Amino acid sequence: MKITVVGAGAVGATCADNIARLELAEEVVLLDIKEGLSEGKGLDMLQTATLLGFDTKITGSTNDYGKTAGSDVVVITSGLPRKPGMTREELIGTNANIVKGVTENILKHSPEAIIIIVSNPMDTMTYLALKASGLPKNRIIGMGGILDSARFKTYLALAMDCPPNDIHATVVGGHGDTTMIPLTRLATRMGVPVSQFLSQEQLQKVAADTMVGGATLTKLIGTSAWYAPGAAVAVLVESIIRNQKHVFPCSVYLEGEYGQSDICLGVPVVIGRNGWEEIVDIQLNDEEKATFSKSADAVRNMNDVLATLDA
Numbered sequence: 198m199k200i201t202v203v204g205a206g207a208v209g210a211t212c213a214d215n216i217a218r219l220e221l222a223e224e225v226v227l228l229d230i231k232e233g234l235s236e237g238k239g240l241d242m243l244q245t246a247t248l249l250g251f252d253t254k255i256t257g258s259t260n261d262y263g264k265t266a267g268s269d270v271v272v273i274t275s276g277l278p279r280k281p282g283m284t285r286e287e288l289i290g291t292n293a294n295i296v297k298g299v300t301e302n303i304l305k306h307s308p309e310a311i312i313i314i315v316s317n318p319m320d321t322m323t324y325l326a327l328k329a330s331g332l333p334k335n336r337i338i339g340m341g342g343i344l345d346s347a348r349f350k351t352y353l354a355l356a357m358d359c360p361p362n363d364i365h366a367t368v369v370g371g372h373g374d375t376t377m378i379p380l381t382r383l384a385t386r387m388g389v390p391v392s393q394f395l396s397q398e399q400l401q402k403v404a405a406d407t408m409v410g411g412a413t414l415t416k417l418i419g420t421s422a423w424y425a426p427g428a429a430v431a432v433l434v435e436s437i438i439r440n441q442k443h444v445f446p447c448s449v450y451l452e453g454e455y456g457q458s459d460i461c462l463g464v465p466v467v468i469g470r471n472g473w474e475e476i477v478d479i480q481l482n483d484e485e486k487a488t489f490s491k492s493a494d495a496v497r498n499m500n501d502v503l504a505t506l507d508a
């Protein structure tokens with residue numbers, strides 16, 4: 198197996214590091230436009246192989262897509278991150294052209310690849326990559342919901358003072374400060390509804406904290422997060438490479454599911470060797486359905502902006 202990560206910045210490098218440690222491929226290629234960055238980070242990571250005990254080869258590439266040829270999975274993280282006070286949506290003007298160009302270059306050398314989109318605004322970038330590539334819909338996956346769900350579980354665990362791995366909870370909808378939907382009603386602590394442990398007020402705070410989870414970290418760090426994003430991409434790649442069939446919330450192209458069409462939005466999907474293989478239908482209640490529909494409207498408005506850009 199061969200996996201390429203485009204963008205050797207904070208998120209891309211963390212993805213490559215996690216993927217190498219998990220030995221998901223014989224080779225991981227890290228590509229960036231900044232001269233020497235991917236070669237340097239790649240070599241630094243390779244020098245952890247004897248310390249951490251993995252055998253993955255890591256290759257750096259300054260914009261040479263020839264080195265990515267024959268990749269099975271490609272992760273696109275290239276593009277600007279937000280600064281404190283910005284929304285992810287404000288990145289569209291710069292990142293749309295980057296994501297479109299990278300997708301086209303990747304496919305010239307890896308026509309069979311499954312592509313994971315990380316760059317923001319992620320749902321719109323996923324839609325753009327799908328339209329620009331013409332690939333079958335199951336091979337384009339936007340990563341956001343796995344990260345948002347990890348944050349949701351973390352905040353729930355902190356509120357209940359329990360281990361995060363005892364929590365099952367999911368976030369659907371857009372990967373935006375106002376578009377993501379933490380499904381509090383369905384969250385459980387080992388199968389027991391979280392409402393048995395936390396008041397409605399506490400649950401509302403957990404949901405609100407989850408929604409601005411990325412903004413909170415951006416304010417603290419000065420740029421957006423990378424540890425949890427990199428780990429979230431790695432579990433997604435692992436489910437593809439090892440055909441694990443995990444159900445993860447991912448941004449995928451909807452054709453009537455959840456009442457939406459011609460849009461990429463976060464819903465639970467089965468992830469295996471073919472990419473996303475099936476959409477899992479959560480029985481949303483009327484209030485959740487209305488929130489999902491509002492989220493879709495906001496993402497669709499962003500998708501409409503693509504037509505005004507040269508992307």
Ligand SMILES: NC(=O)c1ccc[n+]([C@@H]2O[C@H](COP(=O)([O-])OP(=O)(O)OC[C@H]3O[C@@H](n4cnc5c(N)ncnc54)[C@H](O)[C@@H]3O)[C@@H](O)[C@H]2O)c1
Binds near residue numbers: 314
């Ligand atoms: N979907 C998510 O859950 C999620 C999570 C975290 C970050 N992000 C997004 O991921 C993106 C990257 O974040 P980061 O913190 O790694 O930023 P970063 O600035 O650290 O790294 C981005 C890298 O992309 C490279 N790049 C720019 N244009 C390129 C091109 N045409 N080809 C190849 N490389 C190119 C830059 O040189 C830079 O090294 C941002 O858009 C951020 O908002 C998304």
Ligand SMILES: O=C(O)C[C@H](O)C(=O)O
Binds near residue numbers: 412421
């Ligand atoms: O918050 C951001 O801008 C980056 C990313 O989407 C995140 O959720 O960490």
